[in-house]
Amino acid sequence: MANAPGRSFRKGLTVIEIMDMFPTEESARKWFEDLIWADGRHCPHCGCTETTECNKEKKHPMPYRCNGCKQYFSAKLGTVMEDSRLPYRKWVLAIYLHMTSLKGVSSMKLHRDIGVTQKTAWFMLQRIREAFKRDDDDNDPMGGPVEVDETYMGGKRKNMSNARRKEAEGRGPVDMTAVVGVKDRESNRVNAKVVQSTDKATLQGFIIDNAASDAKVYTDEAGAYSGMPFDHETVCHSACEYVREMAHTNGIESFWAVLKRAHKGVFHKFSVKHLQRYVTDFAGRHNVRDADTLDQMGCIVGGMVGKRLTCKTLIAQNGLPSGARK
Numbered sequence: 001m002a003n004a005p006g007r008s009f010r011k012g013l014t015v016i017e018i019m020d021m022f023p024t025e026e027s028a029r030k031w032f033e034d035l036i037w038a039d040g041r042h043c044p045h046c047g048c049t050e051t052t053e054c055n056k057e058k059k060h061p062m063p064y065r066c067n068g069c070k071q072y073f074s075a076k077l078g079t080v081m082e083d084s085r086l087p088y089r090k091w092v093l094a095i096y097l098h099m100t101s102l103k104g105v106s107s108m109k110l111h112r113d114i115g116v117t118q119k120t121a122w123f124m125l126q127r128i129r130e131a132f133k134r135d136d137d138d139n140d141p142m143g144g145p146v147e148v149d150e151t152y153m154g155g156k157r158k159n160m161s162n163a164r165r166k167e168a169e170g171r172g173p174v175d176m177t178a179v180v181g182v183k184d185r186e187s188n189r190v191n192a193k194v195v196q197s198t199d200k201a202t203l204q205g206f207i208i209d210n211a212a213s214d215a216k217v218y219t220d221e222a223g224a225y226s227g228m229p230f231d232h233e234t235v236c237h238s239a240c241e242y243v244r245e246m247a248h249t250n251g252i253e254s255f256w257a258v259l260k261r262a263h264k265g266v267f268h269k270f271s272v273k274h275l276q277r278y279v280t281d282f283a284g285r286h287n288v289r290d291a292d293t294l295d296q297m298g299c300i301v302g303g304m305v306g307k308r309l310t311c312k313t314l315i316a317q318n319g320l321p322s323g324a325r326k
């Protein structure tokens, strides 16, 4: 895969290379196990580290048994893949395809590419998208300068309850869902959140949750941003000072552009119910875009495991446990 200009340090991975890396189900299982049990294999039921590999001849669906609680387990247990009987190789390929398509892969394409039903492909993708999810209070404050902006995504007016329609009146397009996002110019990190309202309390609360208290904040002139407890500068979209030196929100707006192109071109629509998952996934993938493909894939696996192995740790360690990169 050709590297994008200016990112020559990023190591891509071709389809041929990925197939060579995972010639067998066993090799894919080993890759997942090395990532999920980076600190050593342990029982997901009781945490015990005294475990035994089962006799392969017996073909037990769970390859390990705990010497403590005597229960069987696999690396999938306690992850988003827990109840999946799909081979690890299909998971590897799904994660690869998801990470290497800028706008994401549709369930229809995944269904054709790896030979599962479209429904299965859809569930796999939703689980993969869960990987970048984190709690609000888990955010590392961004040092800034940060750009904050809100946008509106799909949804049809007829699907909106009367109460919501009324609530949304006078605040942006009534038939759409608002998303607020922040981008740190220093680290290029993005975080975005689906919000029920774009009022002052919601938007400023989001900024307080994400930006360090001394961060410089750039927004447009929306009234909801006025009177913030930050060093705050606005950019006026309507006037000709569209891009006034540092006072612009182009960074976060280009993130919206990718999200919107994916919405239109790949997914046709995100249902509001799942919108946060898509938004989180796009932000997460944006945040690891300079990492090698294999490290990005490792981030996804780490995120599938209840955050025991975070992306940050993976990248800080330059990725993967020895043996995983063959």
Ligand SMILES: [Zn+2]
Binding pocket: 043, 044, 045, 046, 047, 048, 066, 067, 068, 069, 070, 071
């Ligand atoms: Zn146990």
